[in-house]
Amino acid sequence: MSLLPTDASLFDEEEAFNFTPSRAAGLQQLKRFLPMAGGKYAAKRNFDFGPTNRNNVSLLSPWIRHRLVAEEEVVDAVLSRFSPSSAEKFIQEVFWRSYFKGWLEQHPSVWDSYQNELAFAIDKVRRDTQLRSGYQAAVTGKTDIECFDYWVGELIERGYLHNHSRMWFSSIWVFTLKLPWVLGADFFLRHLIDGDAASNTLGWRWVAGLHTKGKMYLARRDNIRKFTDGRFDPGQLCTDYVPLDEQSVHPRKLLSVSEQMPDSNYILLITEDDCLGGLSFSKKLSGAVGFAAPELRSQLEVPQNIKDYTTSAVSNALKSVGASQTRVARNSDEVINLVKRDAAELGVSDVVAFEPTVGPIKSALMDVKRSLAEEGFNLHLVRRDFDNLVWPHADRGFFKVKKKLPEFLTSLSACRRSY
Numbered sequence: 001m002s003l004l005p006t007d008a009s010l011f012d013e014e015e016a017f018n019f020t021p022s023r024a025a026g027l028q029q030l031k032r033f034l035p036m037a038g039g040k041y042a043a044k045r046n047f048d049f050g051p052t053n054r055n056n057v058s059l060l061s062p063w064i065r066h067r068l069v070a071e072e073e074v075v076d077a078v079l080s081r082f083s084p085s086s087a088e089k090f091i092q093e094v095f096w097r098s099y100f101k102g103w104l105e106q107h108p109s110v111w112d113s114y115q116n117e118l119a120f121a122i123d124k125v126r127r128d129t130q131l132r133s134g135y136q137a138a139v140t141g142k143t144d145i146e147c148f149d150y151w152v153g154e155l156i157e158r159g160y161l162h163n164h165s166r167m168w169f170s171s172i173w174v175f176t177l178k179l180p181w182v183l184g185a186d187f188f189l190r191h192l193i194d195g196d197a198a199s200n201t202l203g204w205r206w207v208a209g210l211h212t213k214g215k216m217y218l219a220r221r222d223n224i225r226k227f228t229d230g231r232f233d234p235g236q237l238c239t240d241y242v243p244l245d246e247q248s249v250h251p252r253k254l255l256s257v258s259e260q261m262p263d264s265n266y267i268l269l270i271t272e273d274d275c276l277g278g279l280s281f282s283k284k285l286s287g288a289v290g291f292a293a294p295e296l297r298s299q300l301e302v303p304q305n306i307k308d309y310t311t312s313a314v315s316n317a318l319k320s321v322g323a324s325q326t327r328v329a330r331n332s333d334e335v336i337n338l339v340k341r342d343a344a345e346l347g348v349s350d351v352v353a354f355e356p357t358v359g360p361i362k363s364a365l366m367d368v369k370r371s372l373a374e375e376g377f378n379l380h381l382v383r384r385d386f387d388n389l390v391w392p393h394a395d396r397g398f399f400k401v402k403k404k405l406p407e408f409l410t411s412l413s414a415c416r417r418s419y
């Protein structure tokens with residue numbers, strides 16, 4: 001099955017925003033965006049003015065998603081400039097990511113059933129000619145829905161879409177094109193630089209009416225016209241919507257208790273899900289190895305720009321903790337081999353990785369943990385304080401997290417003092 005990108009480049013390279021996969025570049029972008037994070041963000045954030053005019057949103061997701069920049073650093077910087085009430089909207093958005101992570105962590109069967117449904121849908125695309133032609137038209141930007149086709153090109157070329165366009169795109173995919181939502185979620189997950197199991201799967205489920213049962217998101221012509229500032233005016237959208245339903249139930253699973261940092265020296269395993277490195281835990285750090293495996297996002301091809309971004313993010317993180325070699329493993333076996341070799345050289349048996357959320361990297365680490373244990377090594381999956389703070393409240397709707405925000409902000413400022 002060929003997944004051709006659109007024929008010609010849509011954009012002038014010189015105008016392209018550069019998502020450089022380093023912490024320094026993320027912090028620079030945070031600094032650049034900061035003056036906008038108050039009332040201006042709240043007033044303008046829903047507008048997609050096009051890829052060469054993105055000053056109304058932060059563009060921070062590629063860095064935050066890989067934890068090259070931490071959520072609390074973003075909140076901290078914003079609060080150094082604005083009061084919590086002036087920056088309320090932006091801070092809430094930052095917490096949506098944590099909410100989705102905590103929610104998926106407590107409903108892991110959603111990720112499992114997404115993967116099963118996706119495998120089934122990919123197989124069906126191969127067998128069913130009607131589905132195949134609809135799917136091919138969608139992923140190559142040949143649906144004749146001008147805005148949708150444009151966003152396909154933007155996604156493939158830039159690895160980023162504005163939040164509102166992600167909502168319109170997924171709504172059109174599910175309700176107008178009537179394609180399986182899992183194929184659209186997979187298309188996003190493979191092509192977005194910020195592609196993330198929690199935000200993406202739950203974003204798509206929210207639009208389809210599966211996250212908040214029976215409540216879907218409708219992409220409407222007048223809304224697209226207004227919030228693209230008149231760039232698009234799609235006349236042919238479906239208006240006869242019925243939210244999706246599913247057979248599976250997803251019971252809540254209690255959050256596990258975070259594992260502790262070991263008392264002895266350890267090797268740090270830096271994954272693409274957490275590139276902050278040993279920011280506050282550097283004392284006993286004896287060595288570091290990396291793990292980036294964007295190929296695990298899908299059984300379909302993950303584009304080279306995504307592979308390059310994640311590998312460089314991990315490699316830059318290794319440099320930032322002073323690792324003598326920046327070796328980045330691409331699969332579980334390579335992780336095990338690198339850890340065993342370093343552990344023997346350094347005489348340590350403990351390994352620490354900051355705990356990822358449910359998703360491909362966490363599944364791989366669970367396998368690595370079991371295999372290392374059989375050989376006498378302990379892999380500790382240590383949950384960051386920020387996740388420990390928010391995740392327990394992310395068991396139902398976002399409202400519960402939103403209500404806790406003042407408390408979270410107080411706790412975060414207390415943690416800051418103890419850095």
Ligand SMILES: Cc1cc2nc3c(=O)[nH]c(=O)nc-3n(C[C@H](O)[C@H](O)[C@H](O)COP(=O)(O)OP(=O)(O)OC[C@H]3O[C@@H](n4cnc5c(N)ncnc54)[C@H](O)[C@@H]3O)c2cc1C
Nearest residue numbers: 057058059060061093094097163166194195196199200203
């Ligand atoms: C169908 C769909 C799929 C999505 N898939 C992803 C994904 O794979 N990875 C991903 O990081 N985000 C995803 N999002 C969420 C959101 O669209 C992006 O995080 C946001 O557009 C990133 O741009 P920004 O950094 O300029 O956002 P800003 O508007 O500047 O927001 C600031 C930060 O808040 C967080 N944030 C904002 N909106 C959301 C949201 N709706 N959900 C979670 N976090 C949010 C992000 O960390 C973001 O960087 C998806 C949304 C939808 C509707």
